[in-house]
Structures are given as structure tokens and as C-alpha cells.
Amino acid sequence: MEDIVRETGVSRYGIYGTFGNKRELFEQALEEYAEGMGKRSFLRLLEPDASLDHIRTIFAERVADMSCCDESKGCLFIHTAMELAPQDEELRGVLQKFMKRMGKAFAVGLESAKARGEVRPDLEVKAAGELLTSTMFGLVVLGRTGFSRDVLDGIVESTLASFR
Amino acid sequence: MEDIVRETGVSRYGIYGTFGNKRELFEQALEEYAEGMGKRSFLRLLEPDASLDHIRTIFAERVADMSCCDESKGCLFIHTAMELAPQDEELRGVLQKFMKRMGKAFAVGLESAKARGEVRPDLEVKAAGELLTSTMFGLVVLGRTGFSRDVLDGIVESTLASFR
DNA sequence: TTTAATTCAGAATGTTCATTCTGTTTTAGT
């Protein structure tokens, strides 16, 4: 809270008055974050011209994040899932909502890719979308333990290759 | 530390005398844990008769862990990777050592499965082993956020199916 | 058995941090 007061310039009074407590503030921040990252990364998968390359790019951005500075390794989703979700039903609900949306977006993107002949016709896009969601988080864990960019890229490519 | 003193029955004096501090105690616990889980789960992949089913079983055990009680969701590896690895080079080294070993074990198991004709002959087992390592952690993240056993099993099956 | 070294349980210390409180300043309505 100290940090938030300093960085935002909003007083403790204001924060507690508006959000009640740290927990509530966090929940709203999480929703905001998810909404933003959905718009920034996943919306493009819903365009009719979405291709496998769109998916590749989403992963590439994440891998790039992991591999650079010490900061910003991982995302709020995975930290929340690991540290809070099992004991907090409400947060779990927020995470599930957005992760399901993520899987869905992947599935829609894959369907478009299928129409373009980039993936095999019998691919089950729903299952594949869930797999990609899981892969995203697996990558973050490996990235945090310092695995090289090459390894992370390799995992993404193997996964995408399996759709062909 | 309070909890450890209570649960082990060892006095603070003894713990600090033997391990120095919480950090050192933790590092040794992590190695112990990794060693044990390696022996319990991954050693069988090195047997010459290892099959795809051995891999499936390892994942099934993990999925079962995730889906039952509130306790024990996740493992020490992933928690350490998420919470400590980026700021602690030594722990990162420990994690990397064991995660690489894990990938290697998967690769060896896949090679045996290939000999049995269970996976396609041109599968790159090294890359596939790394992918399975990543998948393992991805599953834990989804499990923690409450995804159903069916979804988790589906991800495992899609992944294994992609090797055929 | 006596002495010296270990080990014990639990109290004391010091730090971090969320939350509340207080007295002052700013804003909005008249």
C-alpha cells in the first residue's frame, strides 16, 4: 500500500475510502489488467483474417517480456493463480472468466487459421485453445527460472507445429 | 519458522544452528523435495520399457493432486519459480538443474515409446521433453484457478496425441 | 558424581506492513 500511495500520488484516505481495503483494490486492478490485456493481445484473434501468425505473435510478445529486464516477469494472472486463487473464490472466478475467454479467443483464431488452410481440418480448436492457454502459463514458469529464449521459442513452435 | 518448529519438534536453536537461516533451510528442503519427486515419478521413464503410458501416469498423478483437497495444489518447484527464482540465482540454478533433468527424462521416455511405435518416428524428443515440462507447470496454474479435471486431462491428451 | 558443553523452550527484539486516527488544508455550495 505504501508503494501504491507513493506511485499514484493518491492518499491512503482516498484509497481506503474508495476501495475499502487492499483486497478489493486488488480485485479491481486485476479486472482492469485482464480487460486491458484482452484488448491489447487477444482481440485481434477474433478478426476474420486471424492467422497462426497472430497466435505466434502473442506468444512472441510474452517470451520477449520474459527474456528481457528483471522486472515484469510473468503477469498478474499467473501470480494471482499461484498465490491467491485457491483460497479466494471470487478471485478464482475472475481468473476463470478471463482464462476461458483467452482459450475461446485462441479457438476462434485457430478456426480462422483452419479456413486459411494453416492448420489441419480435423483439429479440435476448443481443446487446442485450452492447450494454448496452459502453454502460455507454462512458458512463464520456465521463463522465471531462467530458461533461454531459444527453449521458450522452441516450445511455442513445437506446439504450433502440432496443429498442422 | 514458527510452523516448522512446531511440526518438526526441533527447537529454533537446533534449526538455526544447523541451517543458519530460513533461506538455507529452504534451499536444502527444495533439493530434497526435487530428489524425492525425481525418484518417485521420473526414474521410471529411464527404464528401457518406458511407454507413453508412463508419461500419462505422471500427468494423471499431478492432475489428481490438483483436483482433490484444497491442500497441496501445485508443487514446491512452481512456487519457488514464481516467487523466488528471478531474484535468487542459486535457487534458480537448483530449479534449472531439476527441470532440465525432468525434460531429459521425458525425452528418454519418448525415445523408448518411439521404439515401441507409440510415437511417430520423426518426433524430436528433446523439444518434446521441454514441451512436456512446460505443460506440467501450465496444468498446475490452471488447476489452481479451479479448472475441472476434464479440462486438465484434455490438455494432457491433446499434447500426447500430437506426438503420434 | 561433578563439570563443561549442548540443547532446550520460550521471551525479547526489531522490522515490515495494513489499517486507522488526527489535525490541517482544500473544495463546493450559498
Next chain:
DNA sequence: ACTAAAACAGAATGAACATTCTGAATTAAA
């Protein structure tokens, strides 16, 4: 401009917790 409400900065409170300290109990050596 004057009053009442809102918002401020920062101090006070209280809890959690790692680590160190203390005096008592236990063990091992003579």
C-alpha cells in the same frame, strides 16, 4: 466571503514474523 463537507499528509496502532537472547535442563566426559 463563510460554512460544511471532503481530502490530505503523516503519525499511531497492532499484528505477523525472522532472528537473537536467556536461563534452565540434559547429556557426555572425567
